[in-house]
Amino acid sequence: MRTRIPLLVCLVSGIIMFAQYFSSHPIAKTVYNGILEWWQIIFAFTMFVGVAAFIRNSLKNMRRKGEAPYRVAALVGLTLMPLLALIGGTKFGSPFLWAFDNMIAPMQSTVFSLLAFFVVSASFRGFRARTIPATILLLTALIVLIGRIPIAELISESFPKLTFWIQSYPSMAARRAILIGIGLGSMTTALRVILGIERTYLRGE
């Protein structure tokens, strides 16, 4: 029962959502719209499960040496945002949006911008023309890096033109092959999931 019920649910919802593609009957439309709505509602609950798991783990790890202040900071932050939303709502000029604009957004983009430094470090240490494929990779990267800066246009208009050519034809062809591969793979996996052959999602209760 623990496996059969989920497999049956998956089969039914999968077949309905696949079959509705070929029907515009009002009943099919109603069922389709209903499933889309249910899907969103259920999905939203996964977010709350994640939050609950985060709180549980934070409380558990608080006992670890030196971890407590960081865990407390995270939990205070987690509580603060709903509190701010309760007090002032989420409209323009609210404390909730103030906290987002002046704390979350700057911190997130700063964390992301750290990658610029690591890219610099990696470019110096690891980007070597050791083999023919590595040399092709390196040369293409250098052409793109030069071709997309305004200074290159001042030197020669061929730089951006060459960049767009590489991007639009040889690079695009390789990406397209990857995309077609993913497309075929996704289709077969989806079919296997609906038919109950692929069951990995049932693991890890």
Added chain:
Amino acid sequence: MDIGVLTAGILTLAIYSFLYKDNPVYKMAESWLIGLSIGYALVIFWQTTIIDILIVPLFKDGRVVLVIPFALGLLMFSRFSRGSSWLSRIPIAFMIGAGAGVAIPAMLYARTLKQMSASVMPLITENGGFNIEALVVAVGLLSTLAYFYFSREHKGPIGKTAKLGTYFLMIFFGATFGYTVMSRMSTFVGRVDFLLTDFLHVIR
């Protein structure tokens, strides 16, 4: 100075302290960010989903049928109970099944057929010229597909074609690397813009 800009500036510098080495100031800012981000997402999910498409239609408009997704959503919490955690498989199975069902036609048409048809271009143009780009795309596509074809050993013609495919893949990875560097630099440039313009007022 505006208190918001001051807060953002201090937190930005706290994060950048990581470039020197991992330190308590950075770790505190990181934890604070994690907490705030989860709290933010909680509010948005609650307000735009639970209230909008569940609570209001169910309790105000009387759409009783929504009790089913509500119950399925609640089943997700069974993951925290060892004895009944299998129940959480039911809503997961529902979502995975629905996703798989809609994915098949989308993947077939938009990702496979459309991409294949876009690759078929005339090699000779209207004015009798040779379309080198069409040849590059065809050779690049077929050789890269050969590289990902694992049903036969990469020897002989298949091996040579697959090797050519790796060169096309390297061109793609190189272009992607170039653009990724561009992207990461832009993010840093954006933060420098904030620090020099709004926070330190070095530039007006």
Added chain:
Amino acid sequence: MTTLRTRWILFAGLAVVVIASYLITVHFRTTASPATQAAFDYLETLPESSVVVFSFDHEASSLPEIKPISLAMLRHAFQKNLKIVGLSLFAEGTAIGYSLLRKTAGEYGKVYGEDYIFLGFKPQYISAILGMGESIRRVFPQDYLGNVTDTFSIMRDVEDYNDIEMVISIADGDRTVQWIEYAGPRYNQKVMAGLTAAMITSYDPYLSSRQLYAVVGGLRGAAEYETLLGKRGGGNRGMLAQSSAHIYVIALVLIGNIIYFRNRKRRGRG
């Protein structure tokens, strides 16, 4: 210790290069790429009062790159008196989209609910995209502020994708792919994108197959759009720093390779 010191020198070098470039004012001529030109031309030629969707499908982490793109495109849309329906398929894009819409609408004296609306966020992007093809009001019964969507005049004639001229997905990941693959084939919805530079090559096949109408990519794309629009902004401001950072990376790659080949030659001799 030497490795750590080298790392710090490299980091400091980048900081110095970018900061120094920022202190110099240089106006570059940024020629638009064909993809940016196509995006601009499309909005330029749309008739007044056409409805376009701006979907803010990104996180706050990519804001420095995404914000100049969003601002340039929103300003253009408001300047052309287009009606804007804003929404987000990423929780973090919600606050950003709402703030950017408010800001640009204020610049052009646009009225909420009449000239633009922000519908907020919906999770599970595939079901949201497919659902909007059936009824936008059903997916977004209320706007971001909790008002009933139906009460706004802008939504009176907007039922589904048939009433939307273009979906402009501002993304830092593969959310635009879902717009292309789910709204495109089934509902014939045209899609355009504002992307972070890192995502540009991933979307080239869709651009080539015309499943994606146009792309404004990265800070450079924002600068190109600003130039076409005649309004300098964050994109153009960052171009010298961006160029300097690229040259710095190129120099490091070349120096790294020179050292590598010199060492290899020495080892070969030894």
